[in-house]
Amino acid sequence: MIRAGLIRQSSSGVYSLLPFALRSIERIEKIIDQEMRNIGAQKLSLPILLSANMWKRTGRWDTTGSELFKLKDRKTSDFCLAPTHEEEITQLVANDVFSYRQLPLRLYQIGRKFRDEMRPRAGLLRGREFIMKDLYTFDTTEEAALETYEEVNEAYNKIFSRIGLPFVIAEADTGNIGGTKSHEYHILSPVGEDLILSCMRCGYTSNEERARGITDNDGCPVCYKDSITSPLKSNRAIEVGHTFLLGTKYSDPLKATFAPENPLYKGELLSIQMGCYGIGVSRMIAAIIESSHDSKGIIWPPSVAPYRVCIIPGGDEPEITEKTRSLYDFLTSECDGLNDEVLIDDRMNLSFGYRMKDAELLGYPWLMIIGKKFLESGKIEIHNRHNNQRNHLEFNEIKNLFIECKQI
Amino acid sequence: MIRAGLIRQSSSGVYSLLPFALRSIERIEKIIDQEMRNIGAQKLSLPILLSANMWKRTGRWDTTGSELFKLKDRKTSDFCLAPTHEEEITQLVANDVFSYRQLPLRLYQIGRKFRDEMRPRAGLLRGREFIMKDLYTFDTTEEAALETYEEVNEAYNKIFSRIGLPFVIAEADTGNIGGTKSHEYHILSPVGEDLILSCMRCGYTSNEERARGITDNDGCPVCYKDSITSPLKSNRAIEVGHTFLLGTKYSDPLKATFAPENPLYKGELLSIQMGCYGIGVSRMIAAIIESSHDSKGIIWPPSVAPYRVCIIPGGDEPEITEKTRSLYDFLTSECDGLNDEVLIDDRMNLSFGYRMKDAELLGYPWLMIIGKKFLESGKIEIHNRHNNQRNHLEFNEIKNLFIECKQI
Numbered sequence: 001m002i003r004a005g006l007i008r009q010s011s012s013g014v015y016s017l018l019p020f021a022l023r024s025i026e027r028i029e030k031i032i033d034q035e036m037r038n039i040g041a042q043k044l045s046l047p048i049l050l051s052a053n054m055w056k057r058t059g060r061w062d063t064t065g066s067e068l069f070k071l072k073d074r075k076t077s078d079f080c081l082a083p084t085h086e087e088e089i090t091q092l093v094a095n096d097v098f099s100y101r102q103l104p105l106r107l108y109q110i111g112r113k114f115r116d117e118m119r120p121r122a123g124l125l126r127g128r129e130f131i132m133k134d135l136y137t138f139d140t141t142e143e144a145a146l147e148t149y150e151e152v153n154e155a156y157n158k159i160f161s162r163i164g165l166p167f168v169i170a171e172a173d174t175g176n177i178g179g180t181k182s183h184e185y186h187i188l189s190p191v192g193e194d195l196i197l198s199c200m201r202c203g204y205t206s207n208e209e210r211a212r213g214i215t216d217n218d219g220c221p222v223c224y225k226d227s228i229t230s231p232l233k234s235n236r237a238i239e240v241g242h243t244f245l246l247g248t249k250y251s252d253p254l255k256a257t258f259a260p261e262n263p264l265y266k267g268e269l270l271s272i273q274m275g276c277y278g279i280g281v282s283r284m285i286a287a288i289i290e291s292s293h294d295s296k297g298i299i300w301p302p303s304v305a306p307y308r309v310c311i312i313p314g315g316d317e318p319e320i321t322e323k324t325r326s327l328y329d330f331l332t333s334e335c336d337g338l339n340d341e342v343l344i345d346d347r348m349n350l351s352f353g354y355r356m357k358d359a360e361l362l363g364y365p366w367l368m369i370i371g372k373k374f375l376e377s378g379k380i381e382i383h384n385r386h387n388n389q390r391n392h393l394e395f396n397e398i399k400n401l402f403i404e405c406k407q408i
Numbered sequence: 409m410i411r412a413g414l415i416r417q418s419s420s421g422v423y424s425l426l427p428f429a430l431r432s433i434e435r436i437e438k439i440i441d442q443e444m445r446n447i448g449a450q451k452l453s454l455p456i457l458l459s460a461n462m463w464k465r466t467g468r469w470d471t472t473g474s475e476l477f478k479l480k481d482r483k484t485s486d487f488c489l490a491p492t493h494e495e496e497i498t499q500l501v502a503n504d505v506f507s508y509r510q511l512p513l514r515l516y517q518i519g520r521k522f523r524d525e526m527r528p529r530a531g532l533l534r535g536r537e538f539i540m541k542d543l544y545t546f547d548t549t550e551e552a553a554l555e556t557y558e559e560v561n562e563a564y565n566k567i568f569s570r571i572g573l574p575f576v577i578a579e580a581d582t583g584n585i586g587g588t589k590s591h592e593y594h595i596l597s598p599v600g601e602d603l604i605l606s607c608m609r610c611g612y613t614s615n616e617e618r619a620r621g622i623t624d625n626d627g628c629p630v631c632y633k634d635s636i637t638s639p640l641k642s643n644r645a646i647e648v649g650h651t652f653l654l655g656t657k658y659s660d661p662l663k664a665t666f667a668p669e670n671p672l673y674k675g676e677l678l679s680i681q682m683g684c685y686g687i688g689v690s691r692m693i694a695a696i697i698e699s700s701h702d703s704k705g706i707i708w709p710p711s712v713a714p715y716r717v718c719i720i721p722g723g724d725e726p727e728i729t730e731k732t733r734s735l736y737d738f739l740t741s742e743c744d745g746l747n748d749e750v751l752i753d754d755r756m757n758l759s760f761g762y763r764m765k766d767a768e769l770l771g772y773p774w775l776m777i778i779g780k781k782f783l784e785s786g787k788i789e790i791h792n793r794h795n796n797q798r799n800h801l802e803f804n805e806i807k808n809l810f811i812e813c814k815q816i
Binding site: 008010011014015016017018019022023042043044046047049050051066069070073074077088092095096101112114118128 | 454457509
């Protein structure tokens with residue numbers, strides 16, 4: 001990622017996101033925004049600088065340990081840099097929600113989070129400052145909260161499907177977040193920190209952590225109940241999403257309550273049933289690259305590529321420059337989903353070969369070459385980075401390539 | 409802003425941005441993105457958590473004083489929460505730029521900044537955690553840097569013009585940022601912290617701070633040079649933008665240098681000429697509201713309104729519900745610039761009068777009422793929040809109202 005000019009290290013586990021990486025992240029955010037909107041979630045933005053008060057009330061000020069960045073302001077009050085926002089959002093909802101009429105409520109944000117990792121590693125994979133999407137849901141009953149949980153998991157399926165890389169969903173432990181039910185979303189990659197066990201027979205999938213002691217080639221515990229022995233296969237994977245059914249773990253101590261529709265007695269208040277749902281947005285970029293590259297460089301899925309097309313002019317003859325410009329105009333105005341998605345590599349002080357190699361390293365889904373051959377035949381040489389195919393197409397034939405991009 | 413449900417205080421000077429405020433902020437960001445792109449600036453994202461090293465090299469670790477939030481990580485290394493990013497971006501450019509061929513370069517970001525204000529005040533006007541756009545420019549010569557400075561100031565003019573509120577540009581001091589030339593952009597408001605002095609005759613405008621000792625009704629110092637006495641008028645204003653021509657204040661200590669096109673001697677390196685340019689994005693929301701409201705509530709300029717239209721159904725009869733839905737579909741699909749900009753206030757447990765008052769408080773540019781009168785006449789009652797006019801229009805006549813919204 002450093003060689004491709006995506007990120008630069010500022011300090012251990014802390015990175016600057018350069019323009020290409022940021023574009024890719026904004027892509028992911030757009031997909032998330034759309035799918036969150038489809039399930040009626042509203043976007044807000046909570047502070048990074050959090051007062052210690054509520055963290056002390058839930059006990060996490062002490063239990064989170066040294067992963068929590070702590071600081072004092074000029075009046076020596078305690079603050080932390082948000083690693084997650086259960087306390088903050090629960091407090092917010094506790095102050096504004098009073099009645100069943102205001103529920104269900106689904107609130108999410110996309111922003112910075114901080115965790116003082118003991119051993120930050122592998123660039124954006126485990127950073128100390130990172131970008132997360134976190135959704136918090138609020139329901140009146142356990143059943144409604146469970147339905148919400150299923151609905152959000154469906155939205156997660158859509159998000160990961162749209163990004164377009166193979167992913168697995170595993171049952172997971174709830175850890176420091178707490179709650180009663182939890183799933184992880186993983187992108188498969190040999191450099192992944194997590195080991196995922198899957199049963200080919202029944203589809204049971206679990207994080208090794210949760211499967212406690214069960215490992216590769218052991219029998220599937222679900223099939224075992226049916227007296228069948230089916231060996232589990234293990235795969236390395238990178239966790240990019242996590243869902244938690246929280247129950248009242250946060251609404252109880254922070255008194256996030258509501259008056260029910262049919263109270264048992266006058267003034268009855270019930271605790272709100274919560275869920276929380278994260279996606280590691282900056283980590284996703286790293287996971288995508290780990291899972292989708294070859295010896296030449298990155299292979300971006302078109303859905304999240306910083307740019308979808310790179311045009312490489314073969315020389316600086318006026319005719320080539322002019323045709324390059326025409327192709328650019330044609331792509332950005334006539335082809336679905338390519339507006340603002342096309343780049344021209346006109347660094348003519350660099351050789352054609354260098355620019356080709358650079359474009360392959362950067363991983364544009366489509367490379368288009370306007371050179372001498374084009375001037376002779378009127379056909380553009382197009383490289384598809386994903387399947388390595390080369391085509392020679394005329395302007396009008398190009399359009400069909402991008403019909404599917406409209407939906408992305 | 410609290411009453412209108414835009415923000416909630418988390419701690420002193422630290423706020424959560426609720427969905428309406430965030431939508432408005434995303435609007436402003438979009439306008440900024442477009443105008444930055446028009447001057448060839450690339451967007452990136454620098455860390456919030458900054459190592460103290462570079463701040464010590466420029467001397468600002470000590471000179472910034474207690475406004476700087478300082479903290480230590482688990483290895484007790486010094487960090488601060490970024491109040492601004494001159495050090496970080498200069499270091500980044502110093503590591504990646506070597507030759508005049510890579511210049512000019514314009515890099516910007518939109519993100520959180522932190523300042524431990526002694527007296528945080530007035531919500532988002534002076535917060536301890538806030539959102540800023542900051543652009544940094546890199547040129548080979550002083551002349552080129554000055555041209556860049558003028559070009560960015562033109563882009564700033566466009567940004568503030570598009571937002572649509574009266575603003576003034578004042579000569580300003582360079583303060584802790586440093587540099588040789590500086591201008592401030594202000595939105596006029598009686599609650600503003602700054603006092604702006606303007607000469608009606610020659611157009612001279614200056615921040616009182618810079619005008620040192622000159623105050624209201626004193627003679628204009630520019631006109632005085634022509635032996636003319638012209639009294640200055642003072643206006644209270646809120647600073648929302650600031651531009652600085654930096655010279656080599658940061659590139660010298662951080663060794664951001666380049667090999668010039670025509671070196672005087674072999675291996676000659678010159679310091680890059682820099683500029684930096686800020687816009688207070690979250691403060692802008694507060695400034696807009698301070699400058700554009702009446703006794704009923706906010707009057708959003710359409711360019712940055714959270715939603716442009718609110719439809720209020722007069723009752724819950726099936727016919728009204730159906731027509732409300734038709735109007736919603738018509739507006740979002742047939743009217744320019746209204747896709748995703750229309751809200752229906754269908755909280756039918758609240759009275760019509762309450763919802764009308766609430767809509768005026770929230771400041772939607774257009775209110776549309778579908779009630780009994782509509783069923784009789786087929787005309788929709790439309791309130792224009794800006795000029796207080798009421799119109800009764802049929803579906804097809806509505807379209808013309810929004811032709812201008814397309815450009816916003």
